[in-house]
Amino acid sequence: MQREKILENLTSQINMGNHIIGVATGAGITAKYAKQGGADFILMLNSGRFRQMGRSSLAGFLPFCNSNDMVMDFASREIIPLVKDMPIIFGLNATDPTKDMETYISEIKDMGFAGINNYPTVGLIDGQFSEALQEDGNSYLLEVEAIRIAHAKDLFTVAFVFDENQAVQMIEAGADVICAHLGLTEGGLLGAKKVVSLEAAKVKANKIFDACNALKPDVMKLVYGGPVKTPIDVQYMYSNNENLMGYIGGSAFERIPSEKSITNITKAFKVTGKLDENDLMVKMLDGVTKHYDYVEFVKEYVAQNYMNDISFIDLAKVAHVSRSYLSSLFTKKVGCSFQTYIVQYRIDKAAEILDRENIQLSELAPFVGYQDYAQFSKMFKKYKGCTPKQYKSNINTKT
Template sequence: MTTREMVVNQFLRQVKLGNHIIGVASGAGITAKYAEQGGADFLLALNAGKFRQMGRSSAAGFLPFCNSNEMVMTFASREIKPVIQKIPVFFGLNATDPTIDLDRYIENIKQLGFEGINNFPTVGLIDGQYREALEETGFSYDLEVEAIRIAHEKDLFTVAFVFDEEQAKSMLHAGADIICAHLGFTAGGMLGAKKVLSLEAAKLKVQRIFDVCDAIRPDVIKMIYGGPVKMPVDVQYMYSNTNLMGYIGGSSFERIPSEKTITNITRAFKTTGNLSESDLMVKMLEGITKHYDYVQFVKKYVAEHYMQKISFIDLAHVAYISRSHLSALFKREVGCSFPVYLVKFRMNRAKEIISAEDDLKLSEVAELVGYSDYAQFSKMFKKYVGLTPTQFKSRHKHEC
């Protein structure tokens, strides 16, 4: 059985190696299965995830459409736990549920094999008069702190969503293993919340919370969730500007990609028969000689796929021509062999990218033009440009 200490050590080892901790809030087995395959470090089984799978907003998890804890218990036990092999699954616990005894319910969660809990749904996402009414009747954030304390004492791993510095202090003293600065409902996609914090405002809020963590328990794992942070570039901004250790995503992994992919693939099938004549794949399927001569086809293919591995033999097969004949035609018309042409094309693209994107690392430029081995890229760049990539970048910066 996976213990809290094992999970903590596993996560801290990842951080020590320079990796980021990634958590995925899931509402279905298929999301959980492929999140694990993609390298997620843990899963949160949240009622919001199930509502996302139903095509509804995460906000539905805060209204009395169903019993949150029963919902999570059902889908997490039947859909998620059976398909997860290597990473821990944490139960999204509605700690303010007046129909349960927290101690007994958390013990039941442990006995069912969940490795930890998370305080969701949380009253931290509720404000105004309704929040005041909840607090007055005892349904407060303090119950969520108590749930984290109980789970910690039962040797369960705990992920605490916090919204300000005072809540962070309470959760730290309760023993939370992860302090996650919750930035509100995730923006983006068709169902995203319309009003969210800006990244800059989010950064300031996150750092205030993390400063509290560093003052009280510097070893606690610090993560963020939601709000304007929904894409890898957003997370990178937070990594660069705070002492963030990881990211938890729900809509970012489950809703937004599904919306885009399913919409686009459906449209693609719907429009079959009316595809653009400029689509290279369409022309390849129809037969390239209908649209190009052989050499034009190869040059067009290189222009669209230079960042990927290109097999000259495969191109010859697609064109229904022998490799040797295509090679001879290409060299006669272009003036050099295909390998030389491909390298030159890639190096020219690399020069353009370096000149236009000053912030990109040279290793990233190499990958963008089809080289996973930076040493090989640098060697080819020096051979065809006359300068190393570093020298070229330095000279360009000086000239500008």
């Protein structure tokens, strides 16, 4: 597809109030069904190929193979013949010393790719290794130059940027899409901490987009990676943000859904029933006030996370109220402070466990959120009138 036609299609989507979606993959099956689901373009990235091998996206940054050769091989054979009338974007390693970029980008165009994206990108590398790359001449500016060359050849260009300065450089090079790269797609973040990390990601993206608007307001602005990995995460990023026009995902479209569905279906065949979604997480990200009053939200959060560290400040941020207001509201409705409530809850939960299970006391404390057994024992005695050991002995005596 020609660059002009791609831009026309994307602009039409935006004008209709839709969001732009790019899917980064390393497999034909993902590309095929991403198109069926309404994706606007497909990115061929080396990390996508490694994910299909069961490896982390980080493999795309290690010397396992030549990135450009890998992408050219699988994408030209498996993707371009399969997905017709769809922009296929080549993930270009612009620091590859074995390629003359002018010649190679022309070859990319001749093979039927609609454009390029700067990936793998040195923008993800920091610290001493980044400094060494800079000294060796392998800087982010090589990626900027590759985007400039591709633009001059009338290819569609998607630029990953990590700060405001890089956004300006890529716009000046002719990038059609500025994608705020928020880091490698995260997993395992739970509860309020995840929402706080989403808020930080939104702030970072907004700074980048403000720089874009100062130079070229109509440039397309997308986000990728970091804590943004589910539709509700993306919705959180869209909230109160008129700049954001869409989302690009890799792991979010193939690794995470595959992990969940293959794990769940295997378990479903193995045993009766299957895993449920974390309803509380969805409600939190969708907006606390839609589903709860503030105090009920805090109580439900404690019920599901009492075994973990819980920050009351984080909960206040999620609820979008001040810590002092939430604390006052909680104390008034519950009759005690949050700190007293969670200690009482944990101790009651510990007593429940002792009532029904024969468990080592040294193992019990971490189950209810205490890493220090001495502190746990002290709190248990304060609220139950005896130590955990005495409580357990009383149970054994009764039985």
